[in-house]
Amino acid sequence: MSQTTSNPKPEPSVQVPKVILRTGRFLQSISTLAAAKYAKRLFITPFKHKMPRREYHMDEQSEQTPLFVPEILKTILVYRYGKSDKKILLAHGWSGRGTQLVKIADHFLKLGYEIISFDAPAHGKASGATTSMPEFIASIHEIEKEFGPFEFAIGHSLGGMALLNAVREGFQTKKLVTIGAADVITDIILHFTRTLTLKDTVAEKMKTMLDTQFGEDIDYASAHNAAKEVHIPTLVVHDEHDGDVPVSCAHAIHNELSNGSIHITQHFGHRRILGKKEVIEKIDGFLLSVND
Structure with a gap:
């Protein structure tokens, strides 16, 4: 570290x-x-940002399927990138989109995994104007029903918080990675x-x-509270110089995990971290290690 x-x-x-x-x-x-x-x-x-060119190929090569989430009465868009029995779920953060973790998706696609990601309500190509973390969590559970099971799950920012809560509520995966996740609501x-x-x-x-x-009390869903009930191997990744989410959040989450690891980077920020080789290699080593 x-x-x-x-x-x-x-x-x-x-x-x-x-x-x-x-x-x-x-x-x-x-x-x-x-x-x-x-x-x-x-x-x-959320703001709907224009998709950058680096994500075009994932958007073009993915099978995209609308998925109705009964619990919240909203429809999300699910991306299936590649075909395999081994699946990884990617969850974007606030004002993100299903192709935002493209560098991570490309890496594991080459290793034979199918990547499942999604545009959460009011994000990307999904309809609606407003949403919240409970809707992210409900979406993750519905995706598991329709497209699971998942070997691994990786979440950025709010997506990491949502995955911690989803695992607490029964979402099944062998290992979990959070990147730049916030903590106390x-x-x-x-x-x-x-x-x-x-x-x-x-x-x-x-x-x-x-x-x-x-x-x-919405603080029930704070990441460190959810982490107390997450017992699968979990890697917490965060940048020391994240201007959106303080690195103290990573330490608070890690401190509550019973089977956690932490990796702190320097000068990668909140979003650029998603494409950095060092980070992808760290995630690869963590997820594919047979010793965890």
Whole structure:
């Protein structure tokens, strides 16, 4: 594992448009509740980014199938990349898409695996405008029913959090990898509202709204809580200079795993890490090792 170095605080990979910041502050000047409602809507609304050229071949060569998820009454899009009895599930993060982990997919495709990935609700080519982690988790369970079983599962960011929760709830796989996964949902909300330059009171009200919406304390689904009930071999990968998710999340998750490993990289950030040779080789060694 790489050693921690002293460096300036990493910059986030995505900058918030000024119009959004101004709108939030204006609403906050009228009512923190109004600002909380506005922030909550933004929080559950992913951006749909244009697919970069490096992902075109996976998009073109995949068999793509709409899959209705009864639990959430939404339809996702499932990608089948290659054909094999040995399958790996890939789960993208917030504002990602089913082809985002293409470098990892290509690597294991060459090794004879079939890659199953998906556009979560309101992501990629899937319909809808809003979604949340419970919908990611429900999608993973439905994919397992229709396309499983899976040898391994790999999740980036929110996809890693969702996979930890899915495994806790019974999703079956031999080994799990998380990359850049966040942890405590309250902290995520607080970071989000501070990024919007809003008061911490707005985050508190927003958290209360989400607790009410989902019928429980949403911190139950925090990654370190889920990790307590994940007993399969799990590799936690994170970059020391991730500007979106602090590396402390990786250590918190790893500390709760009963059969966990951790790999910390340097200067790969939150998204570029997905295509780095060092990371792919580490994942390969972990998943294909017979000693774990």
